[in-house]
Amino acid sequence: MDALVPLFDALLGALLLWLAWQSIFAADLFRAVVSFMIFGLLMALAWVRLEAPDIALAEAAIGAGVTGALLLSALGRLPRERYAEAAQHILSHSYWLLFWAPVVLLAWFLWSLEAAPPSPPGLGEMVAIHQPAAGVDNPVTAVLLAFRALDTLLEIGVLLLGSLAIWSLGPSPWSTGPAMPSPALPAMARALFPAFVLVSVYLLWRGSHAPGGAFPAGAVMGAGGVLMLLAGARPWLTGGEQGPWRWLLTLGLGTMLVVASVTQFAGYVFFQYPSDWSGRLITLLELAAGLSIALLLFALYLGGQPPVRWRDRGWQ
Amino acid sequence: MSLVEWLGLLMVLFGLPFFFLGTVGLLRFPDVYTRLHALAKGDNVGLGLVCLGLGLQSGSLAMTLKLLLIWILMLIASATGVGLIARTALSRGVRPWGL
Numbered sequence: 001m002d003a004l005v006p007l008f009d010a011l012l013g014a015l016l017l018w019l020a021w022q023s024i025f026a027a028d029l030f031r032a033v034v035s036f037m038i039f040g041l042l043m044a045l046a047w048v049r050l051e052a053p054d055i056a057l058a059e060a061a062i063g064a065g066v067t068g069a070l071l072l073s074a075l076g077r078l079p080r081e082r083y084a085e086a087a088q089h090i091l092s093h094s095y096w097l098l099f100w101a102p103v104v105l106l107a108w109f110l111w112s113l114e115a116a117p118p119s120p121p122g123l124g125e126m127v128a129i130h131q132p133a134a135g136v137d138n139p140v141t142a143v144l145l146a147f148r149a150l151d152t153l154l155e156i157g158v159l160l161l162g163s164l165a166i167w168s169l170g171p172s173p174w175s176t177g178p179a180m181p182s183p184a185l186p187a188m189a190r191a192l193f194p195a196f197v198l199v200s201v202y203l204l205w206r207g208s209h210a211p212g213g214a215f216p217a218g219a220v221m222g223a224g225g226v227l228m229l230l231a232g233a234r235p236w237l238t239g240g241e242q243g244p245w246r247w248l249l250t251l252g253l254g255t256m257l258v259v260a261s262v263t264q265f266a267g268y269v270f271f272q273y274p275s276d277w278s279g280r281l282i283t284l285l286e287l288a289a290g291l292s293i294a295l296l297l298f299a300l301y302l303g304g305q306p307p308v309r310w311r312d313r314g315w316q
Numbered sequence: 317m318s319l320v321e322w323l324g325l326l327m328v329l330f331g332l333p334f335f336f337l338g339t340v341g342l343l344r345f346p347d348v349y350t351r352l353h354a355l356a357k358g359d360n361v362g363l364g365l366v367c368l369g370l371g372l373q374s375g376s377l378a379m380t381l382k383l384l385l386i387w388i389l390m391l392i393a394s395a396t397g398v399g400l401i402a403r404t405a406l407s408r409g410v411r412p413w414g415l
Contacts, residue, residue, distance in 0.1 A: 182403045188396040195389075 009049060016042055024099055033071045040064030053211040054140040061219035066297050069226050077173065135279030137209035145282045149271040156252045156289055163299040172304035174229065189231035196224025204290045214286045218293025225298040237298060239306040249299060252292030256285055320372050327369030334362030347413035348405050356398040363387055
């Protein structure tokens, strides 16, 4: 049985390379997008094989799910003649360089590897030593929200900046109401949305002691919102200036900044938590960040500023 | 291996041909409706058998129920997805094969 494991890994690696090739060079954009989504799923499997379930969760939820939905909806709005033009553009020479430069680098890296690789020069031991001070049992959460909280702050900032840019592009092209004659999708979305909420809350709660946390939880919740939107539901998120939505979108970034500044005024370093409060502060940050990430991903999918009041599209 | 584990292995092996035949149907059938028919039915039965087999091999009731839950979610999702694809194709004027 053990002989099959390297075979599986080799197959997985070869499939990933082939799918990456397809998603860059496929002449048909639809094929490229589907290849990219399958690439995300298999990449999640590769992270599982590398024993990094946290990244696998994030990759499956964000890389395959949310990004795939974004790309597909962008593809659906692209005019037909742009298809062929884009396909020709894709095969220009500069893209070949983009593809081959990393491949050559990787080959050189593999070639220069020693037969017996030395112990990884990472910071794993440092994290293991200092983890009790962080107040959480999951080393990944400790790194994300305590040791390297600045990185997470910047990541959420990038998400917020992205959705700000999209809001400034113009009004959202979505209107609500049933677009398709099939009753199956609304029925399924209604039946499954509670499961999305449940899984999201579970992932958030799990983050303190096992793989999970704000990013996968937010991505699952955002995907649930996208499913409801596709099924014709009226989104809660509106573009009104008086509503709570702008506050909720900035809640993650805002809470992190407030926590970091307040602890600094209390005599600690930027993003150093008082040791008694560390676990509770991290839970608070995860909750705020998860809520914001879910709303931000949903706002990205809307593709523009949502209206103050959603109009019903009605039956087509 | 115990009898339950052998039964699990048998279930997994029994599920594999359904995936294979579903894929053959996807590649060889003449139009989108027959392909969807082959793919959804074959994969759903195959996944059910594989999940049940893996659950039996795991020897844990909680794990078996989790795997069966995955199967039920897949059943709902694939039935809805296949219906959507078929209805969209029909409304865009893709005629079923032989009509």
